[in-house]
Amino acid sequence: MRIIALLNRLLRYGVVGGTAAAVHFGVLLLLGQWMALSLANPIAFLAASVAGYLGHALLTFREETGGRQFARRWLLLQYVVNISVCALLPLLKAPTLVLVFTPTVLNALIWSRAARFSARSRQQHNGQPPLLHADDLGLAAGVDAAIVDLARSGRLQGASLLVNGPSASDAVETWRRLAEPPPLTLHLCLTEGHRLHNCPDLPTGFGTLLLASILPWQRRRIAPQLRTVLLEQISRYRQLTGLRQIRLDGHQHIHLVPLVLDAVLDLARSESITWVRTTREPLPEGLTLALWWRSLQTGGLIKWFVLQLLSGLAMPRLRRAGIQTNRRFAGVLFSGSMFGKALRRSWITAHSPGKVRRASRPLVLIHPARRHAVSGMDQDAFQQSVAFFSATNRQKEWSSAQQL
Template sequence: MNLPAALNRLVRYGAIGLLAAVVHAGVLMGLGSWLPLSLANPIGFLTASVAGYLGHALVTFREETGGRRFPRRWLLLQYAVNISVCSLLPLLDAPTVVLVFTPTVLNALIWNRAARVVLHQRQRSGCPAIHADDLGLDAGVDSAILELAEAGRLTSASLLVAGPTAPSAAAAWQSLANTQPLVLHLCLTEGPQPQDCPDLPAGFGDLLLGSLRPAKRHALRAQVETAVQSQIHRFQQLTGQRQIHLDGHQHVHLLPLVLEVVLEQREIVWVRTTAEPLPQGLPLTLWIKALNNGGLLKWLVLQSLTWLARRRLTHAGISSNRRFAGVLFTGQMAGVALEAAQESLGDGDLLLAHPAAPVSTNQLMQRHFHRSAEFFSSPWRQHEWNALKARVPHG
């Protein structure tokens, strides 16, 4: 930044700081007559912080933010830091000049850092790959995925080899132009029972607990190995692909026991991970929804599993995606959630969706895909399909 620009930035910063001070004084004077000072002052300071938060984003650092506000976490950070420092410094008998200017310096550092982070996010090049799971599950799922891929609004898809329509879906995908190879969608939690695997299919929680119980682990591991190798063989038969990219139905491939088996399969060269950045600018109602429907808990579990898996994948020489979106709002990737997820990702990242036309739930129940029957009977499958159809095509 040259000298005139730096001086201009300094003037703007000072003007917003003065405005925040005026707001603080005004609120303090207005509330001081009927509230104790110990309560009126924090309220005034919070109001001034909001004014500074908006002013610095929209005015001081507008070149970095593009005229948009900072993520709300920066306001919370600024408020927490200032309250902590202003409470601590008097206890240390700090001189008056330190009491006055320390919060000012800290605020400058906080907002400058916030501006740099926002600028980096805005300058991130490329677009995430848009990926759909569960190809081969049902004709309604297949038709939506194939239509999106043909229109250039979908980058890749995962094939559920035990699904009722897997053969026709694999053949249809291979007939499309400009699409990536299919990904094997490893399924251990539902579907037909594999031969010689009495404990499979099993729920995500059952497989996780089985991974941790020594008495159960040995027998379960042998069955997982049988199922994984069977699905690899079936996938190769349907697609003709020798090298395999793999992910998991309900992300089961990230469970330690399952991942251990996956890493032993020489055919596998890529495994999906779920390092999902928290999106910015979401309304509070969406965060409440993510909390109520278990999305936040699922996000925490899969963040931990991905952290554990990354080192093992690197050691095994298996590649992966950088970042990911599709856990926090699983099954509801449309509207604001979809837009925020896309903005949080860039080139080399992966955004997951589950688009579908209406499905035959009776057929899914007959093939023991009970969880999928419930999931794909939701109108959100069509919402996601329509949201992806409205996207600008790739390339």
């Protein structure tokens, strides 16, 4: 049966490949009457790529795709690779066999990889859903109200408490009155807030702490201050919540900076830090070009890349320390604009293929707030948050989360 299935797939692949080649030839022949071949050929290549993209998704690999298209980035990848290879090989004076079969082999690899990706995405969609999580509880009454509303309606499965936020105490009291309050997490804040008298270098920026991670003299100066601030915020968290064990993440994901993570791991055993959030975020499938452009404009793509690297470094260290973490994450690529299709596609991609423990469940992060939430913020100590929560996107995230 396997041989028959393989032959059947090879036949379908050949039909689609032959059709794509015919499309290439036909478009090239047609356009060649009105323009130079150097211009007509890339257009013909694009037409052939589209034919292959649709044919392989809908016919060759329909078992993997379920009859749906591949993610559009596979079309872009295949087109760029083909154009590049076909331009480069003649310059290298490659033999005829290499000229003929190299694109064929590359196409087979690309489309089969796209098929595996689609199959995995379908499994995720049908698997265990992620947990919806909100950051910045305690920042202001308008932020707290939106987060509590989502928790009360059952849409939210967790929130991170900003213990040095102006409304932290009131937020915890309101949280306790919920019928089934979701778990809280300590939201370590090192980039905003009031400075402790014995920590002159904190708070400071993400980039400063990242740089201090690799500069020995800066590390020696800041590390003791990090320990002091971390202990102070852990103490405040316990005072507010009454919880002994600590689940921890960071404001602006600052806890993933190596120097900060060092301090967290040093205190993990003595302070019962049992879970730390990581941000390994798979790229969502089915995004429009407009959404990719939004991510690029807002810096989300750069943040995603940096935090992918930092999470990749952090996860082995957390495992060695016996600290649990989430397997997947969504919320960096569209940080600040997790609403509408961006939220829905991120939500689907974050699904877990099988059942996992709650501590390992994927997280989808949002920052909801009511209108005019900034009016209750500490304008001097939380200037970055004031700017962030002034945007109407905070209400859009709240509304989109209600509709998940």
